[in-house]
Amino acid sequence: xxxxxxxxxxxxxxxxxxxxxxxxxxxxxxxxxxxxxxxxxxxxxxxxxxxxxxxxxxxxxxxxxxxxxxxxxxxxxxxxxxxxxxxxxxxxxxxxxxxxxxxxxxxxxxxxxxxxxxxxxxxxxxxxxxxxxxxxxxxxxxxxxxxxxxxxxxxxxxxxxxxxxxxxxxxxxxxxxxxxxxxxxxxxxxxxxxxx
Amino acid sequence: xxxxxxxxxxxxxxxxxxxxxxxxxxxxxxxxxxxxxxxxxxxxxxxxxxxxxxxxxxxxxxxxxxxxxxxxxxxxxxxxxxxxxxxxxxxxxxxxxxxxxxxxxxxxxxxxxxxxxxxxxxxxxxxxxxxxxxxxxxxxxxxxxxxxxxxxxxxxxxxxxxxxxxxxxxxxxxxxxxxxxxxxxxxxxxxxxxxxxxxxxxxxxxxxxxxxxxxxxxxxxxxxxxxxxxxxxxxxxxxxxxxxxxxxxxxxxxxxxxxxxxxxxxxxxxxxxxxxxxxxxxxxxxxxxxxxxxxxxxxxxxxxxxxxxxxxxxxxxxxxxxxxxxxxxxxxxxxxxxxxxxxxxxxxxxxxxxxxxxxxxxxxxxxxxxxxxxxxxxxxxxxxxxxxxxxxxxxxxxxxxxxxxxxxxxxxxxxxxxxxxxxxxxxxxxx
Numbered sequence: 165x166x167x168x169x170x171x172x173x174x175x176x177x178x179x180x181x182x183x184x185x186x187x188x189x190x191x192x193x194x195x196x197x198x199x200x201x202x203x204x205x206x207x208x209x210x211x212x213x214x215x216x217x218x219x220x221x222x223x224x225x226x227x228x229x230x231x232x233x234x235x236x237x238x239x240x241x242x243x244x245x246x247x248x249x250x251x252x253x254x255x256x257x258x259x260x261x262x263x264x265x266x267x268x269x270x271x272x273x274x275x276x277x278x279x280x281x282x283x284x285x286x287x288x289x290x291x292x293x294x295x296x297x298x299x300x301x302x303x304x305x306x307x308x309x310x311x312x313x314x315x316x317x318x319x320x321x322x323x324x325x326x327x328x329x330x331x332x333x334x335x336x337x338x339x340x341x342x343x344x345x346x347x348x349x350x351x352x353x354x355x356x357x358x359x360x
Numbered sequence: 361x362x363x364x365x366x367x368x369x370x371x372x373x374x375x376x377x378x379x380x381x382x383x384x385x386x387x388x389x390x391x392x393x394x395x396x397x398x399x400x401x402x403x404x405x406x407x408x409x410x411x412x413x414x415x416x417x418x419x420x421x422x423x424x425x426x427x428x429x430x431x432x433x434x435x436x437x438x439x440x441x442x443x444x445x446x447x448x449x450x451x452x453x454x455x456x457x458x459x460x461x462x463x464x465x466x467x468x469x470x471x472x473x474x475x476x477x478x479x480x481x482x483x484x485x486x487x488x489x490x491x492x493x494x495x496x497x498x499x500x501x502x503x504x505x506x507x508x509x510x511x512x513x514x515x516x517x518x519x520x521x522x523x524x525x526x527x528x529x530x531x532x533x534x535x536x537x538x539x540x541x542x543x544x545x546x547x548x549x550x551x552x553x554x555x556x557x558x559x560x561x562x563x564x565x566x567x568x569x570x571x572x573x574x575x576x577x578x579x580x581x582x583x584x585x586x587x588x589x590x591x592x593x594x595x596x597x598x599x600x601x602x603x604x605x606x607x608x609x610x611x612x613x614x615x616x617x618x619x620x621x622x623x624x625x626x627x628x629x630x631x632x633x634x635x636x637x638x639x640x641x642x643x644x645x646x647x648x649x650x651x652x653x654x655x656x657x658x659x660x661x662x663x664x665x666x667x668x669x670x671x672x673x674x675x676x677x678x679x680x681x682x683x684x685x686x687x688x689x690x691x692x693x694x695x696x697x698x699x700x701x702x703x704x705x706x707x708x709x710x711x712x713x714x715x716x717x718x719x720x721x722x723x724x725x726x727x728x729x730x731x732x733x734x735x736x737x738x739x740x741x742x743x744x745x746x747x748x749x750x751x752x753x754x755x756x757x758x759x760x761x762x763x764x765x766x767x768x769x770x771x772x773x774x775x776x777x778x779x780x781x782x783x784x785x786x787x788x789x790x791x
Binding site: 259260296297298299300301303304305307308311329330331332335336341342 | 560562563578581582583603604606607620622625627649651652665667671672693695696709711714716736738739754757782783
């Protein structure tokens with residue numbers, strides 16, 4: 165099985181430009197504001213001839229991403245089987261709750277079993293919330309959701325070293341809009357297997 | 361409710377590219393007791409000024425809700441200095457204050473500006489000054505003159521020459537987003553982008569010097585705290601521990617930051633001493649979310665949000681740690697506290713049945729007053745004179761900024777075409 169690795173490239177461009185100086189006269193304090201441009205450090209580049217590809221491969225925070233074709237399941241890894249419960253990698257939550265719902269238990273048991281059998285596999289748990297309420301509180305709530313999933317997976321055989329926990333709070337909704345049918349799709353934890 | 365658009369000045373700005381696009385200020389509610397004031401358009405000699413100074417001053421005064429500038433058509437004459445004023449005539453207009461002034465330039469680069477504020481009934485000058493500024497300093501100067509008029513007539517500090525920081529978001533054609541941390545004048549004009557990223561930016565917080573901003577950036581794939589100097593653009597990562605690094609709040613002396621860190625496994629409040637990097641932990645509650653700390657003006661205590669009681673509520677704790685005292689009991693959700701400069705009033709997001717409003721709570725009596733009505737209001741931030749609260753809300757599915765007076769009587773909306781704006785923070789008064 166051939167894996168195509170899309171190298172991600174870390175590049176930070178800090179451009180200082182356009183110093184806007186104010187005042188200078190009586191009572192007008194000098195003030196200047198520079199533009200600092202911080203480009204996405206995790207920028208993905210498909211192909212290798214991108215103009216912005218710099219030499220720093222796999223810098224801190226850079227990650228490899230694996231693209232697996234549709235029919236590549238060759239009896240090797242069940243993670244690639246679209247019919248396995250492992251193909252389900254998002255679990256959802258009630259409002260302001262980090263309790264795992266009954267219907268997600270089977271999915272999580274399958275992931276726990278897989279992680280228990282493959283101790284070198286690591287997974288990133290990314291917590292999200294809907295848009296309601298405080299952004300900072302939601303950031304913490306997203307983390308709590310991801311930690312709740314980690315705890316269940318660990319109780320069933322995975323080890324703490326197999327996890328990375330991140331939260332984006334309400335900043336990365338899966339769908340945008342303002343009603344409960346959309347909000348419920350945003351209150352979620354995503355399980356992203358690393359290096360795959 | 362009167363709807364008044366202060367459009368004339370902003371129409372021009374709308375024609376400029378987005379970087380220079382101003383926020384539009386709409387006053388959605390005003391105070392009945394607004395003081396009439398006559399602002400006479402300033403005279404102009406030599407090169408014409410690139411800014412209409414008297415218009416900026418007039419807008420500032422109107423926007424505060426404390427003043428009702430007379431319509432230009434009602435002004436009986438156009439004096440520019442005392443010798444041209446017939447006080448007897450002006451008394452007929454029943455406006456106590458009369459502001460006149462003039463602008464002159466011999467080269468279009470440096471401008472001389474003078475203003476005089478008169479008490480019409482006494483026929484006396486209350487304040488008058490003369491300045492020399494470069495063309496680029498004219499707008500700033502106009503806000504400073506407005507501050508002096510405000511202070512002279514109300515006895516309170518004006519905040520027109522302060523700034524607003526906020527986050528704006530632009531959606532690209534491919535659905536990806538571009539985030540910008542921006543700083544504008546207090547009237548929303550002249551927005552400057554101080555940071556741009558493809559990843560979310562959150563929670564800007566001004567140091568008391570008005571020169572440094574702390575904020576949360578996801579540029580490295582997770583929430584980390586940065587401090588950026590406005591003048592130089594220099595920035596430093598100050599917290600990038602495992603887990604969350606968020607909710608920065610400057611101590612009044614500008615030497616420490618209260619932060620939320622989850623490096624010990626759960627979000628807790630810490631204090632970071634910036635010079636030494638020394639961290640001290642304030643909260644110890646491994647079951648609860650503790651976040652959004654804000655310093656009391658006494659520097660000894662912090663307000664923060666915690667769900668230790670089951671739902672998010674505001675608590676107060678000593679900066680040295682110890683037992684926290686619950687501050688909010690009304691409503692199932694209270695978060696994002698900010699404190700007035702005199703330490704007497706707290707503002708917060710107040711949730712009732714899944715709707716979120718901006719409220720103020722009197723810290724002595726505990727009484728709360730709900731100030732807003734959209735149900736999607738967040739991120740309240742006190743003006744440095746404690747009169748107004750700036751916050752984020754939504755209009756037609758888009759984030760906009762708004763401000764409300766602490767008594768709820770004056771309401772303004774700061775809309776900006778095409779951009780989603782959020783996470784406002786009102787700067788301190790520049791010394």
